[in-house]
Amino acid sequence: MKVVAVDGPGGAGKSSVSRALAARLGWSHLDTGAFYRAATLAVLRAGIDPDDASAVAALVAGLKFRQERASMFLDGEDVSEEIRTREVTAAVSIVSAHREVRRTLVRHQRQWVAAHPGPVVVEGRDIGSVVFPDADLKIWLMASSAERARRRAAETGEPVSAVAADLARRDEADSNRDASPQKPAADAIWVDTTNLAIDSVVERILAMIEPSGEVLPHPG
Numbered sequence: 537m538k539v540v541a542v543d544g545p546g547g548a549g550k551s552s553v554s555r556a557l558a559a560r561l562g563w564s565h566l567d568t569g570a571f572y573r574a575a576t577l578a579v580l581r582a583g584i585d586p587d588d589a590s591a592v593a594a595l596v597a598g599l600k601f602r603q604e605r606a607s608m609f610l611d612g613e614d615v616s617e618e619i620r621t622r623e624v625t626a627a628v629s630i631v632s633a634h635r636e637v638r639r640t641l642v643r644h645q646r647q648w649v650a651a652h653p654g655p656v657v658v659e660g661r662d663i664g665s666v667v668f669p670d671a672d673l674k675i676w677l678m679a680s681s682a683e684r685a686r687r688r689a690a691e692t693g694e695p696v697s698a699v700a701a702d703l704a705r706r707d708e709a710d711s712n713r714d715a716s717p718q719k720p721a722a723d724a725i726w727v728d729t730t731n732l733a734i735d736s737v738v739e740r741i742l743a744m745i746e747p748s749g750e751v752l753p754h755p756g
């Protein structure tokens with residue numbers, strides 16, 4: 537099994553970069569954030585308080601998750617669009633902070649990779665540190681706060697100031713939670729995407745992977 541882990545905060549370019557990287561390599565791509573978002577959607581639909589750790593964990597344990605290409609399914613329903621709404625985005629940091637929820641979703645993510653025999657690009661927050669600590673290559677993408685907010689606002693059409701406040705709140709929650717907080721693995725390679733186009737970031741990562749899929753030894 538060959539795994540390239542692409543981690544980093546929201547708006548750092550993880551999604552665009554990891555999808556483009558997987559397409560260039562002809563590898564599978566797994567978006568782990570979509571699992572946390574789908575779980576959050578289920579919590580909101582069930583009218584459960586996202587802070588209620590045991591009720592949330594019990595619900596999430598009984599859900600069926602499926603990811604196929606760019607689509608996310610929850611109990612067989614395609615929820616790819618609904619998991620990107622403001623309501624889900626606002627609550628996902630609370631749901632993803634619960635230890636039991638993470639345990640369940642990490643298991644699903646590992647199963648997904650085990651079920652895909654070829655190499656895979658996995659994007660998330662804790663892929664290199666927790667989900668696949670033995671990943672062949674670990675990339676930590678980052679960008680300035682201003683640039684991350686600008687990108688997210690362009691995606692969602694919301695005002696930059698509102699997006700910046702939401703990103704700051706999620707950074708704070710995701711970095712300070714007890715259960716696998718958002719932080720780079722010690723052996724991750726940092727790529728600052730602030731002034732780089734997606735293609736340039738992809739080229740840099742491709743340069744660390746041989747055409748055969750072997751990961752080249754990284755200088756330093």
Ligand code: DC
Nearest residue numbers: 568569570572628629632660661662
């Ligand atoms: O990448 P994203 O915005 O779709 O992620 C949604 C939320 O899920 C984000 O606030 C952090 C959480 N998340 C996580 O805790 N661990 C992951 N591996 C992926 C996402």
